[in-house]
Amino acid sequence: MTALAKCPDCGCSRGDLHEWFCSEEICPFCHGLMRSCRxxxxxxxxxxxxxxxxxxxxxxxxxxxxxxxxxxxxxxxxxxxxxxxxx
Ligand SMILES: [Zn+2]
Ligand SMILES: [Zn+2]
Known part of the structure; x- marks a missing residue:
């Protein structure tokens, strides 16, 4: 994981949930990036x-x-x- 304080895409702070369908959101089902998982x-x-x-x-x-x-x-x-x- 990166050490960024804010999400580079949606701008949420560390520990916060991303905006819906932010490209950096991790899928809870496969733990891959949600934008590329199936x-x-x-x-x-x-x-x-x-x-x-x-x-x-x-x-x-x-x-x-x-x-x-x-x-x-x-x-x-x-x-x-x-x-x-x-x-
Ligand atoms: Zn985000
Ligand atoms: Zn997934």
Whole structure:
């Protein structure tokens, strides 16, 4: 881990939770960077169509991605999100 006092992406302080979907956030399921892991697909057991939506659509303010992102946030909170600089 780095010794930075603030997250270089979302600017949160050490020990705080990142902004949602900050590129530095660690996935609590695989402990890899969430931006590059595939847990949203496996944890939510997304259908082929839903997986394609996640891979292609960038705007999570519109359906169907909005609902998928809401489900993912629920799973992350249930699992326990990882704060910046901590585990
Ligand atoms: Zn961050
Ligand atoms: Zn993951």
């Amino acid at each position: 847990c949203i697909h496996t944890v939510l057991r997304l259908s082929t169509n839903e997986s394609r939506v996640v891979d292609q659509f960038m705007d999570d303010s519109v359906e169907p991605l909005k609902t998928i992102v809401a489900r993912w946030k629920t799973e992350l909170q249930a699992k326990g999100r990882i704060s910046f600089g901590g585990r």
